[in-house]
Amino acid sequence: MTGKKKPLSARAQRREAERDAVKLARDRERLASLEPGGSPERPIVITSASEVEVAARGMPCARCSGEVRVDEHLAETVGTSRLRIARVVCPACGARRSIYFRLGAGLPN
Secondary structure (H helix, E strand, C coil), X not given: CCCCCCCCCHHHHHHHHHHHHHHHHHHHHHHHHHCCCCCCCCCEEECCCCHHHHHHHCCCCCCCXXXXXXXXXXXXXXXXXXXXXXXXXXXXXXXXXXXXXXXXCXXXX
């Protein structure tokens, strides 16, 4: 035997590409959870609550890199920290995500 593989059919190639895309999206979401703002343990430090929605809208979708829309802006206590949470959704792919912020010390006047 020569060890040559039979070429994949168009359907098999399409299914393989779809599986690869799902794996890539899952890996990108996992990576985003390790970045600043991706979890309550790594909040993004801001100086004012008014910065939450602006900063959240400026972050691309973790799955498809599209623009996100802020659905909700909450203030919650997580553990011992008081955090601001922006719940965002991507209109393109439907991915939902929470981005965590912590109010830091303001700048001196």
